[in-house]
Amino acid sequence: MGRGKRGLLAAAVTVVCAVTVLAVPGTAFASVPAGPAEPSVRPSASATPEPTATPAPAPVPDAELEKVRARLDGLYHDAAVATDAYNAAEEKTRKQSVQLARLEKKTDAARMKLAELKDQAGAAARAQYRDSGLPPMARFLLSDNPQRFADGAGTLLNGARATKKLIAETDRVERELKRDTDDAADRWKKLERDRKDKAAAQKTVQERIADAEKLESRLEKKEKARLAELERQAAHKAQTAWLDSGALKKADATVTATSAGAKAVAFATAQLGKPYVWGAEGPDSFDCSGLTSQAWADAGSPIPRTSQEQWKQLRHVDVADMRPGDLVIYFADATHVGMYVGDGKIIHAPRPGRTVTIAGAGTMPILGVVRPDA
Template identity: 35%
Template sequence: MAAHRKDRSAWTRSVRGPGTRAWASLALAGAATATAAVSGAGGALAAPRPDARQVRAEVDRLQRDAEAAGELHHAAKERSRKAERRLTALQDRSARTAARVNAARDTLGSHATTQYRNGQAATPAQLALASDPEDFLRHAATRERAGLRQSRTLRQLRGRLRESTQLRREGAERADEVRAAEREARRHKETARGKLAKAERLLKQLTPEERAPGERTEGDRGGEDGRADRGARPSPGAPAPATPVPAASGRAAQAIAFARDAIGKPYVWGATGPGSYDCSGLTQAAWRAAGVSLPRTTYTQVDAGRRVSRAELAPGDLVFFYQGLSHVGLYIGNGQMIHAPRPGSTVTVAPVDSMPFAAATRPA
């Protein structure tokens, strides 16, 4: 019996020895690691959904940035088109000048050939030896007049050559201008597309209900400076408000009628109609229908007429928003405007106070 107890004690001591303590420590560490892994996995699975208000605020910011980049893209494209027109005009002038240079060279060549065939200019010896001095003098006068014409042609040739050199220099500068404007346009286009793509990825994190345009966020309040509340925006494609709108007249009425017909058409970045529009594309098309040509971008449309204050607004005026003048709408009266708001929306009626007012212009 004692031997049995002794064997059992020895076994117990062996189990409680240093090796066992090490094994136990490893076992506990493994268990802790497993628990942490399970906890981490559970935490990942249980991660809270993104805050819809914050996501929509960020989406709004990205879309405003994309719209601003879009206007810069349009401005760069317009500079490129103007530079291309100037380049074409210079190339035409250069071609005409080159033709005149070639004509002058041909004339000088003919003079040189004639002189070679007829000998050099008159000399006193030729005059003395001539059988008919009067006839010789007549021919000498003709040769002198031809020499004067040759001299004038030479002066013209020199002038044309200088003009041709200047035109080539200006043409090279215009070509550089075209390339620079095209590079700038591509850069702004890539910026806009990148921001729109990021906004779309953020929106995919929300449910359709969370993405509903009627649910606005703090990010919608006043845009960049937080001064205006955009919470009262009508839903896309909503009809004009029931409250009476001051009657427009003349060209302003035509522009408003065009914009009303566009209500419900989708916003598409860079679009100028007829099936879709961006903000400045809509106002440009509306006033074009009234016979008034507006520039393409918000930055240039703001100077395409007489500036008016917020209190002076009349139907047909262009209303601009944000400090960078990156958005524009068409005022229809009674505090309302028609505009193309943003990607994913349609042309709609909205309060002018739904965005931070920056300026207004009455097209001429």
């Protein structure tokens, strides 16, 4: 091979070797002497920038979630207070409406009676006019027939008695009608006040529930789960402390429900899983006192509609002596109620967003216990 050809071949081999080395991935260049630093190269406008990773939000500390839980408890308690006020106003309007309906029937009957008495008085006046306008006394005195005189004396006496009775009856019916009319007017005023109270309570309930739902909506899914866990822990702690205090001195095995109490418990148990709706009395949803009042109504012992009236009107019993069917009243203002079912537990409708459930009787501050079938 000539010198020229050997030179070309050597050059070709050198180029191939260089390309091969550059094409091998992971090839180290540590042995290559470092040259001067090259200027940085900006990507062209057409190049797609790499996405920037969004840092995960820091988890909310338990201390902050406890504040949220306390705030939620406060809002739902305020809603419970307003719900009791709403239920009380609703009960009043119902009773006033019944009383007004009775008064309306009574006044209608009095008006008909008064019209009848006036017709009788008018008939007597027309009869007198037909007899030449002479009053019965004058005709009696002018009579010259002894028999007619005697008959007239009896007729006059009977007529005087009838007239006196007619006047007295008319006066009595008029007084009764006025009294019932005034009573109806007063009841209408009370009904309007009760309706206004009901509307104001309804507005408060809706506002407090909306505030609570808005607060809960700000929480992430994990935070809601953690909040629920904190609630369970707090409930367990409260129940354990209550049981350890010896509040239940008697063994449940020795305490049995009456037949009415057992029926009330059976009714409440059948409602498990149904949603809490404020102001509801069933059959598809309940609030706390709606559940207990309907349970005892089903057992044949109607009780007041609200937890506050249940506390006021029903007989109080010691916590240690409570039996299934008794009602446990909670909080200092008696704004929550559950039904004791034994083994230290109650069935209750907790609050908006929850369902009728079984809970420990000591998970909330107990005001006292009342017995519907005392």
